[in-house]
Amino acid sequence: MNVPVSHVLLLAVALMGIGLMGVLVRRNVLFMLMSVEIMVNAAGLAFIAAGALWRRADGQVMFLFLLAMAAAEVAVGLAVVLLLYRRERTLDADAADQMRG
Amino acid sequence: MDSWLWLIPALPLAGFLVLALVRTMPHRAAGVIGAGTVGASGAVAAAIAWRLVACPPPEGVYAQTLWHWLGTAGFDATIGLHLDALSAVFVLVVTAVGFAILLYSVRFMAASEGFGRFFAYMDLFVASMLVLVLADNLLLLYLGWEGVGLCSYLLIGFWYADPTNGRAARKAFLVTRVGDAALVIGLLILWRHLGTLQITELLTKAPHVWAAGSGLATAAALLLLAGAVGKSAQLPLQTWLPDAMAGPTPVSALIHAATMVTAGVYLIARTGALFALAPVAQAAVMAVGLATLLLAGFSAMTQRDIKRILAYSTMSQIGFMFLAMGVGGWTAAIYHFVTHALFKSALFLGVGVILLHLNDEHDIFRMGGLRKRFPATFLAMLMATLVLAAMPPLTLTFSSKDAILRQVLLSPRGGVGLWLAAMLGVLLTSAYSFRLLFVVFLGPQRTRFDVAHHRVPSGRVSWLMRLPLAVLALAGGLAGIAELLRVLFGVEGFYAFLRQTLPEAPIVSTLRENLQQQAISVGVSLAGAVAAYWLYVRRPALAGRMVQAPAAAAVHRFWQAGWGFDWLYERLFVRPYDWIAKTNARDVVDWLVESPARLAMGLYRLLRRTQTGRLRWYAMGVATGAIVLIALMVWL
Amino acid sequence: MALAATLMVIVQTRVVHALLYLIVSLLAAATIFLSLGAPFAAALEVIIYAGAILVLFVFVLMMLNLSPATAERERWWLRCGVRPGPIVLGLILAGELVYIVLSGAGAGVAAQTVGPAEVGAALFGPYVLGVELASMLLLAALVGAYHLARRGPDGESRKGAGE
Numbered sequence: 001m002n003v004p005v006s007h008v009l010l011l012a013v014a015l016m017g018i019g020l021m022g023v024l025v026r027r028n029v030l031f032m033l034m035s036v037e038i039m040v041n042a043a044g045l046a047f048i049a050a051g052a053l054w055r056r057a058d059g060q061v062m063f064l065f066l067l068a069m070a071a072a073e074v075a076v077g078l079a080v081v082l083l084l085y086r087r088e089r090t091l092d093a094d095a096a097d098q099m100r101g
Numbered sequence: 102m103d104s105w106l107w108l109i110p111a112l113p114l115a116g117f118l119v120l121a122l123v124r125t126m127p128h129r130a131a132g133v134i135g136a137g138t139v140g141a142s143g144a145v146a147a148a149i150a151w152r153l154v155a156c157p158p159p160e161g162v163y164a165q166t167l168w169h170w171l172g173t174a175g176f177d178a179t180i181g182l183h184l185d186a187l188s189a190v191f192v193l194v195v196t197a198v199g200f201a202i203l204l205y206s207v208r209f210m211a212a213s214e215g216f217g218r219f220f221a222y223m224d225l226f227v228a229s230m231l232v233l234v235l236a237d238n239l240l241l242l243y244l245g246w247e248g249v250g251l252c253s254y255l256l257i258g259f260w261y262a263d264p265t266n267g268r269a270a271r272k273a274f275l276v277t278r279v280g281d282a283a284l285v286i287g288l289l290i291l292w293r294h295l296g297t298l299q300i301t302e303l304l305t306k307a308p309h310v311w312a313a314g315s316g317l318a319t320a321a322a323l324l325l326l327a328g329a330v331g332k333s334a335q336l337p338l339q340t341w342l343p344d345a346m347a348g349p350t351p352v353s354a355l356i357h358a359a360t361m362v363t364a365g366v367y368l369i370a371r372t373g374a375l376f377a378l379a380p381v382a383q384a385a386v387m388a389v390g391l392a393t394l395l396l397a398g399f400s401a402m403t404q405r406d407i408k409r410i411l412a413y414s415t416m417s418q419i420g421f422m423f424l425a426m427g428v429g430g431w432t433a434a435i436y437h438f439v440t441h442a443l444f445k446s447a448l449f450l451g452v453g454v455i456l457l458h459l460n461d462e463h464d465i466f467r468m469g470g471l472r473k474r475f476p477a478t479f480l481a482m483l484m485a486t487l488v489l490a491a492m493p494p495l496t497l498t499f500s501s502k503d504a505i506l507r508q509v510l511l512s513p514r515g516g517v518g519l520w521l522a523a524m525l526g527v528l529l530t531s532a533y534s535f536r537l538l539f540v541v542f543l544g545p546q547r548t549r550f551d552v553a554h555h556r557v558p559s560g561r562v563s564w565l566m567r568l569p570l571a572v573l574a575l576a577g578g579l580a581g582i583a584e585l586l587r588v589l590f591g592v593e594g595f596y597a598f599l600r601q602t603l604p605e606a607p608i609v610s611t612l613r614e615n616l617q618q619q620a621i622s623v624g625v626s627l628a629g630a631v632a633a634y635w636l637y638v639r640r641p642a643l644a645g646r647m648v649q650a651p652a653a654a655a656v657h658r659f660w661q662a663g664w665g666f667d668w669l670y671e672r673l674f675v676r677p678y679d680w681i682a683k684t685n686a687r688d689v690v691d692w693l694v695e696s697p698a699r700l701a702m703g704l705y706r707l708l709r710r711t712q713t714g715r716l717r718w719y720a721m722g723v724a725t726g727a728i729v730l731i732a733l734m735v736w737l
Numbered sequence: 738m739a740l741a742a743t744l745m746v747i748v749q750t751r752v753v754h755a756l757l758y759l760i761v762s763l764l765a766a767a768t769i770f771l772s773l774g775a776p777f778a779a780a781l782e783v784i785i786y787a788g789a790i791l792v793l794f795v796f797v798l799m800m801l802n803l804s805p806a807t808a809e810r811e812r813w814w815l816r817c818g819v820r821p822g823p824i825v826l827g828l829i830l831a832g833e834l835v836y837i838v839l840s841g842a843g844a845g846v847a848a849q850t851v852g853p854a855e856v857g858a859a860l861f862g863p864y865v866l867g868v869e870l871a872s873m874l875l876l877a878a879l880v881g882a883y884h885l886a887r888r889g890p891d892g893e894s895r896k897g898a899g900e
Binding site: 006008009010011013014015016017018019020021022024025026028030031033034035037038041044045048049051052055056057058059060061063064065067068069070071072073074075076078079080081082083085091 | 749756769782803834867881
């Protein structure tokens with residue numbers, strides 16, 4: 001079926017906005033990470049839409065790289081979350097403010 | 102001979118450079134370099150002086166221009182040396198006495214730290230003094246002037262660990278600075294109106310440009326006098342000399358007795374023609390000399406510290422020299438300078454022996470009976486004291502003071518009144534000098550001193566100290582010979598030699614007159630000596646009781662404090678200045694300088710707020726930045 | 738549906754619920770990819786994103802062993818921590834991007850699929866360097882994650898014992 005690219009892009013924009021709000025509003029670091037995933041996913045959607053528009057493989061290739069990056073980021077991010085939890089016994093993002101001042 | 106002149110100041114200067122730049126040097130080497138360069142310089146000076154006398158060059162001057170120093174619009178100055186009769190006398194005295202004192206110092210300063218530094222400073226001092234007396238223009242003279250001031254400061258505060266010494270050094274420097282400032286203004290006036298600072302040119306030009314007694318000439322001469330007053334510790338800038346005794350004794354001997362303090366005398370003698378043009382200034386010279394003479398004499402009578410007695414004595418004797426110059430007796434003043442250098446340094450060296458062996462006891466009333474312990478020193482100091490009191494036995498009591506007294510009495514500017522005042526000065530001189538001698542060397546021995554203390558383990562006076570002392574005392578004793586020759590044999594010798602460069606008309610007096618005056622002055626001196634003997638040896642308690650009465654005690658305290666000048670200057674200058682400095686401590690300039698720092702601190706505090714350490718805050722920052730950038734990209 | 742699911746994600750109190758909603762959101766995205774003619778991307782999304790990455794999330798969640806009290810706290814945080822700032826920012830961003838999108842061309846897209854073969858050819862052709870770099874990135878992430886989360890022999894976290 002024919003889907004106007006602009007619609008898809010709008011959806012991507014909306015998802016990105018939701019993800020951003022999630023990052024800024026939530027205090028739990030796991031939620032923040034999930035929101036970041038949402039944002040990445042939104043960007044991937046935009047890429048796919050562009051690739052479909054131009055009927056080339058490049059969009060999907062870009063999406064693949066994005067996926068790889070997201071995977072790496074999640075792995076390291078979760079390791080850091082584990083570290084934070086072990087130290088502060090909480091998942092509060094504001095608990096790690098020793099770099100203040 | 103001209104081309105050898107530069108060696109005279111250059112040798113001690115080279116000594117200074119070697120000693121200053123080579124860090125660790127064994128004492129022997131430092132002593133050899135330090136004393137040796139001065140001795141070598143003296144040898145060269147002696148050779149040149151001999152030639153000067155034996156076969157005089159044209160105009161009686163050896164001159165050597167070394168190089169061109171400054172050249173600006175209308176003002177030229179050279180580094181040039183000029184040796185005539187007056188300079189020759191000074192050069193010989195400085196190098197000879199300097200050499201003797203430096204030899205003495207090798208042993209005296211042996212236990213002190215900074216041995217090499219001492220000799221470096223002394224060499225620099227001698228070099229500066231030689232530059233001062235050999236300069237052919239006033240700017241170079243001023244260079245030497247400042248150099249000796251610097252060395253005086255360095256050497257007074259030589260033992261810098263003790264803050265008292267530093268204070269004394271600073272006081273000396275600041276007080277002489279006042280004189281130096283006046284001197285510079287005087288130099289400026291001279292240059293402005295006479296167009297040159299070359300001394301011979303200046304002195305020949307001055308009578309043509311300025312009428313006798315003109316305001317400018319008087320101003321210039323008075324300013325030069327102010328400079329001389331500062332350097333020579335005369336009224337009103339005399340407060341620094343007694344405190345300067347904080348320095349090592351050889352320093353006191355060389356700088357504050359024989360040479361630097363006589364730089365003022367040299368300056369006035371050198372520019373004598375200028376003073377002849379300004380009778381007011383010359384009268385001022387005389388007044389300053391007379392006042393200082395008497396003031397210092399009274400103060401010396403009341404001092405307990407052995408070196409302060411000698412300091413006031415120096416002040417008083419230079420007062421004599423100023424008095425002589427003031428009445429026109431230039432040659433007499435220079436003659437007195439020569440003898441004073443000899444006997445005063447002998448006195449100081451003798452005092453140094455005592456200080457060294459008594460572990461720095463300065464109070465004469467804690468000494469006593471040292472004649473048995475230090476017989477040779479006693480003899481030397483006895484001789485020197487006799488010369489100081491104008492009764493040198495070796496020249497049948499003819500001395501330089503007689504020359505001065507004759508000038509004071511018979512010169513057109515002098516008179517009986519002045520002569521009587523000068524006689525009072527002679528009485529005081531004799532009294533205080535014999536007081537020192539008797540209290541220290543005669544009477545019961547009041548101190549117990551142990552031979553085995555660290556400064557002089559052997560307890561014997563080394564020959565390196567005895568020899569210079571003996572030579573200086575002996576030379577001092579013989580110094581009255583010029584007067585003797587003149588009075589008894591009519592030989593003007595020394596006086597004529599000096600008259601080549603000094604504006605003096607010789608005074609004629611008969612043998613009978615001379616002998617009469619001689620007798621009177623010797624009588625007065627003897628009276629002083631006897632009074633001292635009676636008061637301090639025969640009836641020592643009497644002196645103590647004399648100052649018990651309240652009025653007498655007050656006067657005694659007043660004289661002992663140097664007639665209250667320190668007190669006055671403290672109130673008049675030091676305290677207001679301190680107050681101004683303290684109240685102005687936080688002034689506009691401080692604010693200006695501090696404001697960048699304060700601004701930075703303020704900005705820091707502001708920016709610090711953004712570092713919350715919280716992740717979400719930072720994320721918000723990133724998001725905001727991204728939004729702004731996108732907006733910029735889209736709409737601009 | 739993607740929108741709805743995503744919205745639900747960010748307002749959850751329990752992490753597990755949020756994760757489940759996220760999975761739903763990702764699956765919805767995968768179907769969108771399919772309809773855009775990118776079957777390969779759709780498959781990847783499901784397998785890697787929803788399959789591996791979110792499962793990793795779940796693992797860590799289990800490891801953390803959170804107490805039920807955290808749910809309470811989360812609710813409290815959600816209520817008190819929400820300030821107008823982030824919402825405004827999100828809206829502004831969305832507004833900007835919408836503007837950009839709408840001012841561009843609104844071309845339709847044909848239902849022509851770009852199959853996996855083409856993607857594979859592109860990967861081994863011009864993008865081969867990128868593939869290598871991606872693999873190095875993954876290696877680095879692997880080592881880093883292992884090191885950071887390591888527990889020492891005494892059971893204490895190595896990083897926690899020092900400093």
